[in-house]
Amino acid sequence: MKKFFEDIKKDIKFKSAGPGKKLTEASSSKGDVVHSTSGSKHNRNAPSEGSQRAGAAALARIEQHPRPKVHTSQDAIRNQVKRELETAALADKEKFNPEEESKVVEKDLSCLSVSGVYFTCPLTGATLTKSEREVHLKEAILMRFEEDAVEASVMMVHTFNKDREKVKAAVDIVSKYIENICKNPTEEKYRKIKLSNKVYQEKVRCVDGCREFLEAVGFTSILLPVERQEEEEEFLVLLEHGPDALELMKERRDRLQRGEPVRAQLDRQPQAFRPSPHGQRFELPHDFYNLTAEELKKEQQQRSDLVEKNAMMRTKAMREKEEQRERRKYNYTLLRIRLPDGSLLQGTFYAWDRLPLLFSFVRDSLVDGWQPFELLAPGGQKLTESEEVALAECNLVPAALLTFSWDAAVQADVTAAGGQSSAVLKPELLETIRTLS
Numbered sequence: 001m002k003k004f005f006e007d008i009k010k011d012i013k014f015k016s017a018g019p020g021k022k023l024t025e026a027s028s029s030k031g032d033v034v035h036s037t038s039g040s041k042h043n044r045n046a047p048s049e050g051s052q053r054a055g056a057a058a059l060a061r062i063e064q065h066p067r068p069k070v071h072t073s074q075d076a077i078r079n080q081v082k083r084e085l086e087t088a089a090l091a092d093k094e095k096f097n098p099e100e101e102s103k104v105v106e107k108d109l110s111c112l113s114v115s116g117v118y119f120t121c122p123l124t125g126a127t128l129t130k131s132e133r134e135v136h137l138k139e140a141i142l143m144r145f146e147e148d149a150v151e152a153s154v155m156m157v158h159t160f161n162k163d164r165e166k167v168k169a170a171v172d173i174v175s176k177y178i179e180n181i182c183k184n185p186t187e188e189k190y191r192k193i194k195l196s197n198k199v200y201q202e203k204v205r206c207v208d209g210c211r212e213f214l215e216a217v218g219f220t221s222i223l224l225p226v227e228r229q230e231e232e233e234e235f236l237v238l239l240e241h242g243p244d245a246l247e248l249m250k251e252r253r254d255r256l257q258r259g260e261p262v263r264a265q266l267d268r269q270p271q272a273f274r275p276s277p278h279g280q281r282f283e284l285p286h287d288f289y290n291l292t293a294e295e296l297k298k299e300q301q302q303r304s305d306l307v308e309k310n311a312m313m314r315t316k317a318m319r320e321k322e323e324q325r326e327r328r329k330y331n332y333t334l335l336r337i338r339l340p341d342g343s344l345l346q347g348t349f350y351a352w353d354r355l356p357l358l359f360s361f362v363r364d365s366l367v368d369g370w371q372p373f374e375l376l377a378p379g380g381q382k383l384t385e386s387e388e389v390a391l392a393e394c395n396l397v398p399a400a401l402l403t404f405s406w407d408a409a410v411q412a413d414v415t416a417a418g419g420q421s422s423a424v425l426k427p428e429l430l431e432t433i434r435t436l437s
Contacts, residue, residue: 112285113281113334113346114348116285117266117285117348118267119267122262122265123144130287137264138160141159141262150216150255151255152212153209153212154213154259156208157170157171157259159261159263160208160209166206166207167207169203170206173200174204174213174214174253175253177214178252181238181246181249191237191238191239192224192235192237193214193236193237194226213256218239218249220237224237266349266350267348268347268348269346269347270345270365270429271346272433272434273344273346273436274434275344281436282334287331288331288334288398289329289330289331289398330392330397330398332350332398333350333392333398333399334399335348336399336400336401337375337403338402339424340404340424344436345365345404353391354388354389355383355385355389355391355394356385356388358383359383366424367425372406372410373405373407374405374406375404377394377400381394383402
C-alpha cells in the first residue's frame with residue numbers, strides 16, 4: 001500500500017513538470033522551464049487543475065487508510081472498560097431476551113418452590129416485587145406531603161439519598177440553622193438562608209428533601225436585594241416566630257436527626273404444606289441469587305466440583321474463606337421446617353437474617369407458640385435461638401429443610417396433663433395448605 005501511494009506522488013510530480021520535449025532540443029527552447037543545477041534553486045509552475053484533483057484524491061485515500069496506533073496504559077484501560085461494557089450489555093441482552101424470558105416464566109410457573117421475592121410497603125401495605133419497591137416507596141412518601149409535610153420531608157431526606165455521609169452532613173447543617181434561630185430569636189441574619197451560599201450549595205442542596213424540610217418548618221422563598229449586586233437573589237426566610245413556635249421547631253429538628261430510611265419489608269410468604277417426601281426439593285427463582293444469568297448456569301457445575309475439592313487437603317482457613325465466598329452469592333433463603341405431624345412450614349428470609357428472627361417466625365405460626373421447641377439444621381446441627389448468628393453463617397442458604405421438635409421435658413408435662421392441641425399450625429395457615437409437587 002505504501003508503494004502504491006509513492007507511485008501516485010511520483011505521477012503527480014511528473015504531470016506537474018509541464019509539457020515534455022525531445023532530448024535533441026536545445027535547453028533554451030522553452031523559456032518557461034528552468035533546469036536546476038547543483039547550486040541553484042528552481043521555480044516551478046503551479047500544478048494544473050487535473051493534478052490538483054488527483055492529489056486531493058490521493059490524500060483523501062491516505063487519510064482513510066488506518067494508521068497503526070501506539071497503545072498506552074490509558075488506551076489499555078479504555079479498551080478493557082469497553083470490553084467489559086460490551087460483555088455486560090450482551091449479558092443483559094441475553095438475560096432480558098423476551099423469547100427466552102417467556103420460556104423461563106413458562107417453566108418456572110409449574111415447578112418453582114416460591115413464585116418470587118416480595119415486599120410489603122410500610123406506608124401503603126401494598127405487596128411489591130423487587131423492581132417495584134423503590135419507585136413505589138418514593139411515590140408513597142411524596143403523597144404524604146398532603147398529610148404531614150414535616151414527616152414526609154424527613155422520610156425523603158433519609159430514604160431518597162443513598163450516601164449516608166452526605167445525609168448526615170446536610171442534617172447537621174440544617175440542624176445548625178434551627179439552633180442559631182432558637183438561640184438568637186431576634187437576630188434577623190439567622191432567619192435568612194442565601195441559596196447561592198457555598199455551604200448550602202455543596203452540603204444541603206444536593207441532598208433531596210432538605211429544602212422541603214426547611215419549607216415545612218416555616219421557611220419561605222423570597223427574592224431579596226444583595227449589597228453591591230444589581231440583581232436580587234433567592235433566600236429562604238423564616239418569618240417572626242413566638243416561643244411556642246421555636247419549641248416546635250426544636251421538636252421537628254429532633255425528628256430530622258432521628259430519621260431513618262423507609263424500607264420495604266420482606267414478605268416471608270408463610271405457607272403450609274401437607275406431609276411430603278419432597279421436602280428437600282427446591283426450585284428457586286432468580287431473585288434469590290446475587291448472581292448473573294451466566295453465573296447461574298455455572299452453579300450446578302460448581303456444586304459438582306465442590307465434591308472433588310472436599311476430597312483435597314485444605315486448611316480450615318481455606319475452607320472458611322471459600323464457604324464465605326459461596327455464601328455471598330445469595331440474597332435470600334427459602335427455609336422449610338418439618339413439624340412433628342409431618343407437615344411443612346415454609347418462609348422466605350434474608351440470607352443475613354439472624355437466628356432469633358427464624359425462631360420468632362416459627363413461634364408466630366404455632367398454635368402453642370408459648371411452648372419451647374428446638375430446630376435442627378441439616379446434618380443434625382442444633383440451632384440456638386439466643387445466638388445472633390446469620391442464616392448464611394449456619395449454611396442455610398439458598399434453601400434448607402429444618403427439623404422441628406418440642407422441648408422433651410415440657411412436652412412430657414403437656415402430654416400428661418392432656419393439654420396438647422390437635423393441630424400444630426394456626427388455622428389461617430391450614431386454610432391455605434398445599435401439596436408439594
